[in-house]
Amino acid sequence: MILKTTKTCLLIAIVFLIGFKVSAQNPDQSVIQLWTKKDLKFDSPKTGNPLLPGYYADPTILEDNSTFYIYATTDMPNWNDITKLAVWTSKDFVNWKCDYLNWPTKEQCKSNTGTASGVWAPSVIKAPNGKFYMYVTIGQEIWVGIADHPTGPWKNLKKDNTPLVRHKEYYYVETIDAECFVDDDGQAYLYWGSSDSGRDIEGRCLAAKLNPDMVSFAEMPKDVTPPHYFEAPYMFKKNGQYYFSYSWGKTWDETYQIRYSTGPTPFGPWKEGMVRPILSTDDNDNKIKSTGHHTILKFKDKYYIVYHRFNTLDKYNISQKLRQVAVDVLNFNPDGSLQRVVTTHKGVGALQPVKMKLNLAFEAKTTSSSDLDSMVTKSKFAVDENNGTLWIGKKYAQEWLQLDLGIVKSFNEIQIFPEFPIKAYQYKIQVSDDDKNWKLAEDQWKNTKIGAPLVSQSKFKTRYIRIILRNEKQNPRPGIWEVKIY
Known part of the structure; x- marks a missing residue:
C-alpha cells in the first residue's frame, strides 16, 4: 500500500514538474508564430498591408460612430514640403478615402520660434465633453486644434494663434510627437519628446497634466522617460495598469522598433516589458523594416497596433525615406504583458461588414505608355488591390495606363488612387470598345x-479605359496605386 502511494505521489510530482517546465519555457507563443507565420508575399494580390494607398507615417487612429479615422503625416521626399494634414476614413477598415483638413497647415501655424519643418505626427482624441482635440507638430512645435467632428472644420484652440509648446521650450527637449491620453477619471495628460541627434542621441519624454481647457498645463512638465526611449510616446490603460509604448532606434534604418513599459500611474515609475522589442524589422522578410511610430486601437474587445514601415520601393532615391501605414493584431499574455507583434503583409482584414461590390478592374489586363521599372512599377500593379505596389510611368509629357475588361461592360464609377494624394493630379479618362476609336469620358486637365x-x-458601357496623366514640371510624377471600377 505504501509502495503504491509512493508511486502515485512520484507520478504526480513528475507531471507537475513537466507541466511547470513547459509553462516556464513558453510564456507565450508569439515569437514562435513570428518565425512560422503563414503570410502573403509583399506583391501578392489583395494584401491588407500596407493599409493605406499612399506614403503616410506617424498614424493616430480614432473610431467614432462606427467610422474609423486615421490621421497621419503625409510623407514627401522633402520634410519641409509637408504642408497639410491628411485624414483617411473608412466604415469597414478595408476601403479608405483620403481628405485634407482645413487646419492645420504650415501657413496657418507659424511662429517666431518655430523651424521650417512641416506638419507631422498628429494625436486626435475625443474628450468627455464630446469635442475633438488635436495635438500636432508643426515647425517642431506643438499646436492644439478643436473641432465638433473628426473631419472638422478645425481651428486653433489658442485664441492668440500661438503654439502650446514652443521649439525646445522645456529643458531643451525636442518638441515633437505630442500624444494626448485621457484617464478614466477624465483627466487629460500630454506626452511629447525626442532627441536632438546632433547633441544628445538619447530621447527624453516629458509629460504634464492638462487643465480642463485642454490647451494649458496644470503643472510644470516633468521628465517621465522610460527605459530605451527615443520618440513617439503612446499611452493606454488596461485593467488598472498603464502601458507606455514608444519608439527606439534610428528613424531611418532597420533598428527602428517599438518597445513598452508599464507603471502604476500615468507618470510611472516604469518597468520595461520582458518582450523587447514588441515590434521591429522582420529578420525573415526584408520588405518589413524600420517599423515604428504607432497608435493602438481597441475595437470590440480586441487590440490592434497601427504603425508605419518603409515602402517597398526604397531602391529609388525619391522613395527611400517614404513610409506606409500597416496594422497587425496586438495580443496579451494572461499576466497582462504584451506579446511580440507578428508583422504581416496579410493585415487584419475588415473590422466591420463590407458592402459587397465587384471591382471590375481587379486583375484586368493592363498596358501603359511606359514603366519606370519593368519589374517593380509595372502597370499590372495598379489593379491588384495591394497598397504596397503601384504603377509609375517615366518622365514624358504625358503618360497613360490602360485597362482591358475583356468584353464591353456596364459600370457607374471609376476610382483612381494617385501616388501622392497631397498633390493635385491633372488627368483625362478615355474609353473605347475596340482599342481604336476613343471617346473622352472625363476631362480633369485643370484639376x-x-x-x-x-x-x-x-453611366459607362465600354471595354477599354485609358487614364492619361499630365507630367510637366508643376505636376507630380505619373503614379497610381490602384484603379477600381464599380
Missing part, C-alpha cells in the same frame, strides 16, 4: 482638387 480616390461617375 486642383487633392485627396483620394479621384472619382469619375457616369
